[in-house]
Structures are given as structure tokens and as C-alpha cells.
Amino acid sequence: MLRFTSLTVEDFGPFKGSQTIDFTNENGVIITWGNNGRGKTKLLNAFRYALYGKFQNRRGANVELTKLSNIESHEDGRYGFKVVLRMTDGANNYELTRQYKLRAGVTKPVRNDDYEQHVYLKREGAILPAAEADHILRLIMPEQVSRFFLFDGELLQEYEDLIMEDSDEGVAIKGSIENILGIPVLTNGAVATGMAHEDCLRAMTRVAKSNQQTxxxxxxxxxxxxxxxxxxxxxxxxxxxxxxxxxxxxxxxxxxxxxxxxxxxxxxxxxxxxxxxxxxxxxxxxxxxxxxxxxxAWKGLVGSRVTSVLDGVKARAQELEDKEKAQQIASGFVKDMKKAVSEKHCHLCEQDIEEGLLAKIEERIKKAKSSYGGLSAEEAAELKELQGRRSVLEGMQLPSxxxxxxxxxxxxxxxxxxxxxxxxxxxxxxxxxxxxxxxxxxxxxxxxxxxxxxxxxxxxxxxxxxxxxxxxxxxxxxxxxxxxxxxxxxxATDSDMLLAKKKADLCGQITSIFEEGISKYRDELKAKVEKDATDLFVRITNDPDYVKLLINENYGLEIVHSTGVVVPLRSSGNEHMVALALIGALHKNAPLHGPVIMDSPFGRLDPVHKHNITEALPVLSDQVILFAYTSEIDEQFARDTLGPALKKEYRLTRVTSFNTRIEPETGGASA
CATH class of the missing domain: 1.10.287 (Helix Hairpins)
Structure with missing residues (x-):
């Protein structure tokens, strides 16, 4: 089995300088945590670049390599980047280096042609010839099957195209599936015998042209x-x-x-x-x-003292104000009575006053003058001063x-x-x-x-x-x-025609045998993939009524309900789980075994499905390398769920907008 043991990136994307992730030689899961924009997808693509010299965006389109240089390193005068991938395949240890560097004689790049790509593969420390290195890389991880080893969890819905048998994308994915399952070994034989059959038919044509009858x-x-x-x-x-x-x-x-x-x-x-x-x-x-x-605020602090003083001021001021008011009322009364006496007529009751009453009224006028004499000069001054104090004290009387x-x-x-x-x-x-x-x-x-x-x-x-x-x-x-x-x-009558026909018939029969064998082998593989995908899907789904997956000609999988009905218009979350089940089944049945490397596989899932899939990660492959953002799945939850299957953890830490450090996670899995 192919196993990656470490990855070194140097000035690659946001990773300034040389940084290494150690994946260990043990079976299990390695998780690298990082917030969005810190470089998780760049690390996924670092594997793709090392193996195939390509970098893809999330739409599968290749990205111009000059854009991958670290911006800060570029500003510091270091141009280009390098990726080193160390791996084992059986008894052999390999170190693959791919570097994008300046051409000889170029000191500062201004166009793409100023760069060139260098690649070399070491086996047990010895650099291999280019042709042999290329052959080994195509054997241990063919690019045609890379989608099942290196994949972005946010693009798992592309496997829905497998259900639509006429789609070009579905046909392409089907081809990749048959590559990982080893079917081309047989189909290549069928192609070869088919070509031989066509050669024999062409020989018949040449013989026919030389015969007047044909x-x-x-x-x-x-x-x-x-x-x-x-x-x-x-x-x-x-x-x-x-x-x-x-x-x-x-x-x-x-x-x-x-x-x-x-x-x-x-x-x-x-x-x-x-x-x-x-x-x-x-x-x-x-x-x-x-x-x-x-x-x-100080006014609130003296509020109780102000209230006490104010009460006294108000009482004395009220007393003087009442006296002043009584004098004003009496003055008006005296004035009206004097007028009534002089005119011998009361304007209030509109009646004349008898002579006998005039003396009594004059007596009342004298008493009123003496009883309601009003404020003295001292009292008037006191009232004015009290009114001023009352106004000031009321302004000071605020609540706390x-x-x-x-x-x-x-x-x-x-x-x-x-x-x-x-x-x-x-x-x-x-x-x-x-x-x-x-x-x-x-x-x-x-x-x-x-x-x-x-x-x-x-x-x-x-x-x-x-x-x-x-x-x-x-x-x-x-x-x-x-x-x-x-x-x-x-x-056909002459010997040459009969011989050509005999050869053509033989090649046709051999081709038919190959095609029949391919058909049977394909059906057997589909049955195995369907069963293993079903086992994994039932394990991770939270719906007990989803009892199996049904495979079609394109290796597309549909969910079957306990009633036997195929579930229509399944959710994106279910699509996600079906894709993961397919990938796990393909790895189990493929002659080529290798690590599974996933970026953000939990984004669209609820907590129950996250738990189930986390628990099932070790089943996908002997080595699972996971890049996840921290809110995608709880870190402690992942540690508790995976237990000893979690071998290492790393964290992508921001230094600047263009500089991310890869650091061993402390307090998680052993570093």
C-alpha cells in the first residue's frame, strides 16, 4: 500500500519558508485544523502538485503555477516554490521533489517563461532516471484515479452526475472508477484483440479486391x-x-x-x-x-441634607407668603367696602345700604386694617431671600x-x-x-x-x-x-479469402470472450461495491429506514427505503454521505491502495452524521489525512470519537494575511 510519511512545502501559497507535516508510518487519521483562508485547500493541492505538477481550483480547472509563490517571500526576493513528498510503497522508500524555480540567468521574473519546473524522485536516497521515475509515479498513483484519493469535501456533490447516465461528467467519473478498480487491464486486452480483428477484416477486404467476383x-x-x-x-x-x-x-x-x-x-x-x-x-x-x-453625581450624595433644609425653608416661606396673600385679600376687601360706604350702595349684591349699617361697615374696615397689616420690611426681605434659597435647593434635589x-x-x-x-x-x-x-x-x-x-x-x-x-x-x-x-x-471460396475469414472469426471470438469477461467482472465488482457502499452508508446514516444503496451502470448509487422505493431528490447531506460511502467501497475493492486526503468533508452535515462519519474515517483507508476548519467539527469531539485512531494533529496559524505557520497541535493527539 502507498503511504505518505511527510510533506514539506517551501514558499508554497501562504506557507512562507520551509514547513513540514509528519504523517507517521502508523495506520490512522491525521487532522490539520485551520480557519477559512489559512491554506487547507492549498495543502490538499500540494499533494496534487507534487504528484502531477498541477494545481486545481475548486472547479477542477488548473491554476497558473506562478500564482502559487508566497507573496511575502516574493517581496523578499525569493521566487518560486518547492514541494517535497515522502512516501513508502511496500518495501521502498521514496522522496519526490517538485520545484518551480527561476531559469538560469534570471534574477527577477517578469513573465511565466522566467520559471522552469524541476522534478526528481529518490528511492532509498538515490535519484532515479527521469523515465523510471515517471513510470513509478504512474504506477503508484495514476492521475486518472486521483479524484478518489485527493478530494475536496465541498465538491462531493459531483458524484450525483453518476446517476445521470448521459452526462459527460458522469461518463468521466465512471472512467475514473473503472481505472481504480482495475478494469482497464481487461479492456486493454479487448482493445488489442479488437484491433487484430479489424486487421483481419481489412485483409479480407484486400483479398476481395483482388477477386473479380468480390x-x-x-x-x-x-x-x-x-x-x-x-x-x-x-x-x-x-x-x-x-x-x-x-x-x-x-x-x-x-x-x-x-x-x-x-x-x-x-x-x-x-x-x-x-x-x-x-x-x-x-x-x-x-x-x-x-x-x-x-x-x-455629587448632588445625589447630599440629597438627604438638602431635603431637610429645604423643608424648613419651604415652611417659613409658605408662612410669609400666606401672610402676604391675606394682606392682599384684605386690601381688596377694604377698598370695596370704602366704596360701598361712600356710595351707600353695595356693588356685590346690587342693593342700597341703610343708614344703620354704615356704622357697622366702617367698624369692620378699621378691624381689617389692623388685622391684615401685611409684611413688615424685614419680613418682605426675608421672604425674598427664602424664595431664592428654595429655588437653589430644589435644583440640587436630584435622585441618586x-x-x-x-x-x-x-x-x-x-x-x-x-x-x-x-x-x-x-x-x-x-x-x-x-x-x-x-x-x-x-x-x-x-x-x-x-x-x-x-x-x-x-x-x-x-x-x-x-x-x-x-x-x-x-x-x-x-x-x-x-x-x-x-x-x-x-x-468466400478461394483459399486466401477462407484463411483471412478464419483469422477474422478467431479474433472476433477472442474479442467476444474478452467482452463477456469484462461484463461479468464489471458486474461482480459492481455487486461488491454496492454491498460495501451499503454497509458503510447504513453505518453513517441517521435514518433507520434507509436500508441499502442501489448501483447503476455508471456506478451511481441511489438510496433505497425500507419500502423498496428509491429516495427521490435526496438532500445535499445525503448526497455527501453516498459519495463518501462510494469512495470507501472503491478503496476496499481496488487493487491500488493508498491514503485518502480530504478537505472540509463535514460542511453540510448535521451533528449526528458528523459523529457517524468521524467514527467511520478509519474504515475509508488505512491512512486518512483530513483538513478541517474548526467550526466544521468540534476538536474535542473528534478526539473522543477517534480515540487512538487519531495519530497526529496540526494547526494552521495566521502570522500575517500572506503567511501561515503549520504547527503541531498541543494537547491533542501525540506529536
Whole structure:
């Protein structure tokens, strides 16, 4: 079995300098934890780059290698990058180095041609010849099967294409599945015997052309074969062009998603900046209220003494004010009575006053003057002074500000936390925007991307239609050729024709045997894959009514309910689990065994499924290397669930926006 023992990255992506992850020689799981944007997917692609010299984005499109140099190292004058992958395969120890470095004579790169790629493979410390190294790498980890060893958990839904048997993506994945299961060993034999059969048929055609009786049939077969070759060539051209366009579509779609992501980041950044300003204004307002409240706080402290003094001032002022008011009332009464006496008429009751009453009224006037004489000069001055004191004391009589200050402090603390959280989020958004480079012409780039994507989609549609037409033509011509050979066989009489026919029949029979063997072997493998995938799926699903998986011609798997009904429109989470079950079953049945390397495999799963899949990780392969972000699955939960199967843990730690350190996790699995 192939096992990776360590990976060294040097100035690769966000990994500045030389950094190494040790995977150990033991069976089990190795987890590297990291937040989004810290380089988990870059590490997954480091394996792909080391093995195949390629780097893919999440749409499967190849990325320009010059973009992989560490930005800070580049600014420091170190250009290019290097990846070293150490591994064992049986009794052999290998060290694979792939380096992207400056060409001789170049001191500062300005274009892609200033770089060149160097690759060499050591076995037991000795560098192997290039041809032998290439042969060994193709044997231990063929690129055609890499999707089942190196995969992004966020793209597991692509295996849903296997259910749609006519999709180009499904056909491509089916081919990869049959590669990992070893079916090409048989299909290559069938191809070889098929080619021999065609050679024998062509020999029959040559013999037929030399015989007057069959000359016309031979010429017709040749004409049909010439037509057939043109259509086969055109079919292959369209097939290759379609493959290129599908890759281009993936790249353009990825760029469109990135543009939309950048647009979202910009919107988030502007929203966060505005929100922070609003929160800061709210903070400043609360602080102003605290200042004002604190400024008058002393008044609350003397409140009880002020109240006592104020009560005395109010009582004396009220006494003098009552006396002054009584004098004012009496003065009015005296004035009215004097007028009534002089006119001998009461204006209140509109009656004349008798002579006998006048003396009594005058007596009352005298008493009123003496009884309600009003305030003395001293009393008037005292009242004025008391009224002033009362006003001042009432202004000082405030409730305690303790409760008010506590409320304001709580509000201030809350808004400061909000500002801190928003500023950290804004910093993260700005750093991510920095990683996207120049975004000034985002709208123009997005418009051009959409135009190119529209053209690409139109081409794909035309090529798929053209492929179908060519396939129909090929089938029709082959049927016509078969008919001509049937006529030829009936007219075969001379020894040369009979010998050619005998050879053709033999090759045809051998080809049929191969094809029948392939069919039986494929059916047996499908049955095994279906069973093993079912066992794993039932183990990880949380629905007891999902009892098995059903495999189709494309190796697509569908969920079967306990009632026998195939589950339609399954969720993305179920799709995720079906894909993992398929991968585990393929590894179990493949003649080629190697590590499984996964990036973010838990993103769309609920806690129960996360637990079940974590528990089943060691079943996928003897060596599982996992890259996960911390909120994707709880770290302690993973440690408890995996137990001794968890061999090592690492953490991706941010140094700067463009510099990530790979550090052994302390307190986790043994380092």
C-alpha cells in the first residue's frame, strides 16, 4: 500500500519558508485544523502538485503555477516554490521533489517563461532516471484515479452526475472508477484483440479486391471505412474540444463565483464600515451621557441634607407668603367696602345700604386694617431671600445617579463589544480582499467573464449535439460495413479469402470472450461495491429506514427505503454521505491502495452524521489525512470519537494575511 510519511512545502501559497507535516508510518487519521483562508485547500493541492505538477481550483480547472509563490517571500526576493513528498510503497522508500524555480540567468521574473519546473524522485536516497521515475509515479498513483484519493469535501456533490447516465461528467467519473478498480487491464486486452480483428477484416477486404467476383464489395467496404474514419476523427476532435470546453466552463464558473464572492466581500466591507461608524457614534453619545451624569453625581450624595433644609425653608416661606396673600385679600376687601360706604350702595349684591349699617361697615374696615397689616420690611426681605434659597435647593434635589450610571455602563460595554466584533470581521474581510489582488475593474471583469461563459456554454451545447450526430453516423456506417462483410463471407471460396475469414472469426471470438469477461467482472465488482457502499452508508446514516444503496451502470448509487422505493431528490447531506460511502467501497475493492486526503468533508452535515462519519474515517483507508476548519467539527469531539485512531494533529496559524505557520497541535493527539 502507498503511504505518505511527510510533506514539506517551501514558499508554497501562504506557507512562507520551509514547513513540514509528519504523517507517521502508523495506520490512522491525521487532522490539520485551520480557519477559512489559512491554506487547507492549498495543502490538499500540494499533494496534487507534487504528484502531477498541477494545481486545481475548486472547479477542477488548473491554476497558473506562478500564482502559487508566497507573496511575502516574493517581496523578499525569493521566487518560486518547492514541494517535497515522502512516501513508502511496500518495501521502498521514496522522496519526490517538485520545484518551480527561476531559469538560469534570471534574477527577477517578469513573465511565466522566467520559471522552469524541476522534478526528481529518490528511492532509498538515490535519484532515479527521469523515465523510471515517471513510470513509478504512474504506477503508484495514476492521475486518472486521483479524484478518489485527493478530494475536496465541498465538491462531493459531483458524484450525483453518476446517476445521470448521459452526462459527460458522469461518463468521466465512471472512467475514473473503472481505472481504480482495475478494469482497464481487461479492456486493454479487448482493445488489442479488437484491433487484430479489424486487421483481419481489412485483409479480407484486400483479398476481395483482388477477386473479380468480390471486387465491388471490397471497394464498397473501403469506401465505407474511409467515411467511418472521417466520422471517427471528427467525433474524437469534438470529444477533445468538448473536454477542453468543460474545463474552460469550470474555470469560468469558478471565476464568476469568485467575482460574486468579491462583490459580496465589498458589500460586506462597506456595510461593516458604516455599521462601525454608527456604533462609534452611539458609543460617543453614551460616553457624553456618562460625563453629564457623573458631573451632577455629587448632588445625589447630599440629597438627604438638602431635603431637610429645604423643608424648613419651604415652611417659613409658605408662612410669609400666606401672610402676604391675606394682606392682599384684605386690601381688596377694604377698598370695596370704602366704596360701598361712600356710595351707600353695595356693588356685590346690587342693593342700597341703610343708614344703620354704615356704622357697622366702617367698624369692620378699621378691624381689617389692623388685622391684615401685611409684611413688615424685614419680613418682605426675608421672604425674598427664602424664595431664592428654595429655588437653589430644589435644583440640587436630584435622585441618586447610581442606577443610571450602571445602565449607561452596561450599554457602553455592549456597544464596545459590538464595535470590536465588527472591526475583527472587517479586518478579516479586508485581508480576504487583499488575497484577491486588484479588484478595481470588477464590473468589467464580471461582464467579460459572463460573455466568455455564454460563448463556452453555447460551444458545449453545439459539441454535444455534434458528437451525437457523429456517433449516429458511426453506428450507421459500421452497420453498413457489417452487412458488406456478411455478403463477402457468403462469396468466400478461394483459399486466401477462407484463411483471412478464419483469422477474422478467431479474433472476433477472442474479442467476444474478452467482452463477456469484462461484463461479468464489471458486474461482480459492481455487486461488491454496492454491498460495501451499503454497509458503510447504513453505518453513517441517521435514518433507520434507509436500508441499502442501489448501483447503476455508471456506478451511481441511489438510496433505497425500507419500502423498496428509491429516495427521490435526496438532500445535499445525503448526497455527501453516498459519495463518501462510494469512495470507501472503491478503496476496499481496488487493487491500488493508498491514503485518502480530504478537505472540509463535514460542511453540510448535521451533528449526528458528523459523529457517524468521524467514527467511520478509519474504515475509508488505512491512512486518512483530513483538513478541517474548526467550526466544521468540534476538536474535542473528534478526539473522543477517534480515540487512538487519531495519530497526529496540526494547526494552521495566521502570522500575517500572506503567511501561515503549520504547527503541531498541543494537547491533542501525540506529536
Amino acid at each position: 471486387e465491388q464489395i471490397g471497394a464498397m467496404i473501403e469506401a465505407f471505412e474511409a467515411q467511418l474514419q472521417k466520422h471517427v476523427d471528427e467525433f474524437e476532435r469534438m470529444k477533445n474540444e468538448l473536454t477542453d470546453e468543460l474545463v474552460k466552463r469550470a474555470q469560468l464558473t469558478g471565476e464568476a463565483e469568485q467575482n460574486e464572492h468579491v462583490r459580496t466581500l465589498l458589500t460586506n466591507m462597506n456595510g461593516l464600515e458604516q455599521a462601525i461608524e454608527e456604533k462609534k457614534a452611539r458609543r460617543d453619545g453614551i460616553m457624553s451621557q456618562i460625563v453629564v451624569t457623573t458631573k451632577n 445617579v447610581k442606577e443610571r450610571l450602571e445602565v449607561l455602563e452596561q450599554q457602553l460595554t455592549a456597544v464596545r463589544v459590538e464595535i470590536g466584533n465588527s472591526e475583527r470581521e472587517l479586518k478579516s474581510v479586508r485581508e480576504e480582499l487583499e488575497r484577491h489582488g486588484d479588484i478595481k475593474d470588477l464590473s468589467a471583469v464580471a461582464a467579460e467573464n459572463l460573455r466568455q461563459l455564454t460563448i463556452c456554454l453555447t460551444k458545449i451545447g453545439n459539441l454535444e449535439e455534434g458528437k451525437k450526430k457523429e456517433s449516429d453516423q458511426i453506428t450507421s456506417i459500421r452497420t453498413a460495413i457489417a452487412g458488406q462483410y456478411a455478403k463477402l463471407e457468403k462469396l
